């Protein structure tokens with residue numbers, strides 16, 4: 001059994017967290033995933049106003065992963081009540097906004113309930129919120145500073161849909177980020193040849209799952225060289241060996257999303273493999289592939 005670990009200011013039960021997404025929309029779901037062996041959980045992203053999300057289909061299984069365009073559905077400030085059920089547990093609240101002021105407003109609602117924040121500057125299909133903001137280092141820095149001011153751990157989740165992810169990581173760090181999370185989904189599209197139209201209602205969306213694991217490893221590797229704060233790896237992780245590989249690239253903790261949809265017991269399974277008596281010592285392998 002691993003001891004507790006602290007990553008980017010957040011005290012975790014182990015190195016494995018639920019990634020932001022649909023499994024983080026209720027307090028009951030977050031509690032259940034913590035009970036299955038996750039060392040921490042990240043909520044579905046919460047924004048400045050309630051949002052219904054895109055018209056369906058919003059989630060489609062494709063070769064190698066899952067394509068989604070949920071459209072940032074969230075209950076906004078009402079979500080605070082959901083967190084009553086997980087008070088005192090390692091819950092990182094994912095937040096988004098279009099401006100530094102909006103990020104600051106949303107974060108302010110959760111200062112009592114959150115163990116820390118994860119700033120979502122990386123949704124690949126969000127009008128006014130995702131792509132433009134997340135590829136602009138000056139905006140990343142300003143939004144990060146608006147939240148890090150509140151003196152809670154401030155993680156910043158980056159998009160892979162940029163030429164220079166290291167520049168985005170350095171910008172978050174200048175803004176006071178306590179950890180960098182990489183990656184959000186990869187901008188992608190599938191077309192139904194039978195229906196002659198895109199499979200997603202929104203036409204394009206974000207790809208997650210095993211197909212993006214090599215992209216995530218490359219991003220974590222780049223960020224580890226560019227940044228001084230810890231890196232949290234995310235993207236296609238589905239096994240203990242994937243966790244070890246992410247750590248060798250430079251991740252101090254790892255988030256799992258799509259693989260949990262297919263197997264709600266996966267945290268217990270991976271933790272049992274990872275922390276077996278003949279398993280690895282995470283503190284010895286983080287970044288070892290850079291030697």
Ligand code: RRO
Pocket residue numbers: 045068069070071072073120122123124184185205206207
């Ligand atoms: O809600 C979404 O459609 C969504 C978000 Br906020 C995100 O950050 N990443 C993603 O793939 N989908």
